[in-house]
Amino acid sequence: xxxxxxxIAAVGLLVLACISLVAADKSAxxxxxxxxxxxxxxxxxxxxxxxxxxxxxxxxxxxxxYRLVFLWHQLNGSAQKIVxxxxxxxxxxLAYYGLPPLSNNSAIFVVPNGLNAGWGNQGGEDVMFFDQxxxxxxxxxxxxxxxxxxxxxxxxxxMSFALACARPKDIRAVAVLSGGMLSGCxxxxxxxAYYGQHGTSDSVLNVNGGRxxxxxxxxxxxxxxxxxxxxxxxxxxxxxxxxxxxxxxxVTWVIHNGDHNPSQVNSGSSTPFAPANTWEFFSQFS
Ligand SMILES: *[C@@H]1O[C@H](CO)[C@@H](O)[C@H](O)[C@H]1NC(C)=O
Ligand SMILES: *[C@@H]1O[C@H](CO)[C@@H](O)[C@H](O)[C@H]1NC(C)=O
Numbered sequence: 001x002x003x004x005x006x007x008i009a010a011v012g013l014l015v016l017a018c019i020s021l022v023a024a025d026k027s028a029x030x031x032x033x034x035x036x037x038x039x040x041x042x043x044x045x046x047x048x049x050x051x052x053x054x055x056x057x058x059x060x061x062x063x064x065x066y067r068l069v070f071l072w073h074q075l076n077g078s079a080q081k082i083v084x085x086x087x088x089x090x091x092x093x094l095a096y097y098g099l100p101p102l103s104n105n106s107a108i109f110v111v112p113n114g115l116n117a118g119w120g121n122q123g124g125e126d127v128m129f130f131d132q133x134x135x136x137x138x139x140x141x142x143x144x145x146x147x148x149x150x151x152x153x154x155x156x157x158x159m160s161f162a163l164a165c166a167r168p169k170d171i172r173a174v175a176v177l178s179g180g181m182l183s184g185c186x187x188x189x190x191x192x193a194y195y196g197q198h199g200t201s202d203s204v205l206n207v208n209g210g211r212x213x214x215x216x217x218x219x220x221x222x223x224x225x226x227x228x229x230x231x232x233x234x235x236x237x238x239x240x241x242x243x244x245x246x247x248x249x250x251v252t253w254v255i256h257n258g259d260h261n262p263s264q265v266n267s268g269s270s271t272p273f274a275p276a277n278t279w280e281f282f283s284q285f286s
Contacts, residue, residue, distance in 0.1 A: 235267025
């Protein structure tokens with residue numbers, strides 16, 4: 001009898017453990033009727049007016065905890081250009097970096113606008129912008145606070161890297177597309193799931209810089225370094241999934257033979273590979 005009760009208790013505990021594993025960490029905005037819409041907003045950060053766009057999923061459900069995905073533009077870009085998209089055949093990024101069609105309405109997108117069209121992050125002010133956006137958005141919308149992501153091309157990759165360094169507890173994963181270390185790295189000693197891609201012919205931000213950024217998280221995440229350095233296979237990109245990383249902190253690296261380009265394609269394909277790679281990387285977490 002006692003043994004049976006123990007068994008029942010054990011099964012009960014197991015069920016509870018499973019429930020807590022799958023349950024989302026819901027933000028304060030869950031269950032509330034939202035006031036935020038898919039449009040442009042302004043907030044005051046550090047005494048400066050900052051602009052950003054929001055994009056909510058279709059049929060937003062106030063009880064569903066969504067992913068929150070930050071999209072940072074390149075130097076001389078703008079939030080508006082990310083919202084509109086630019087010609088991928090002329091080195092532009094697709095609208096919202098091509099992610100909404102892949103996301104099956106599981107994500108809320110945030111597109112911040114940079115001061116001086118970049119992410120200089122003077123005194124950490126762009127990281128403060130991020131902090132304030134998280135607070136403002138999550139007070140109003142239903143977000144899974146364990147599922148925040150960040151991506152961007154070039155300076156936008158630099159900003160995603162800066163967040164991985166400075167806010168490792170707040171960011172589940174980043175995707176750094178042809179990035180450089182332009183927005184700093186305050187902290188930078190904790191693991192964050194890391195996707196990086198870079199071209200060996202990058203004439204703006206050399207591939208070696210991208211490799212150094214990646215290697216910081218190869219180290220932080222406890223992955224086994226890869227040697228020799230992976231090379232593209234002609235016009236085909238080569239994807240390396242690092243081994244030995246701490247559970248939940250993968251590193252994936254894609255090397256291609258192209259220039260500084262968010263919309264690089266593999267030879268024989270007309271579809272940029274960054275969106276699918278990024279979404280595959282982000283959506284492995286739930
Ligand atoms: C950035 O934009 C400014 C003004 O539109 C232009 O003069 C400058 O050449 C651009 N810089 C780059 C790197 O594209
Ligand atoms: C898209 O999301 C809906 C609602 O959550 C789900 O029922 C459906 O299976 C998803 N479709 C795909 C292709 O994942």
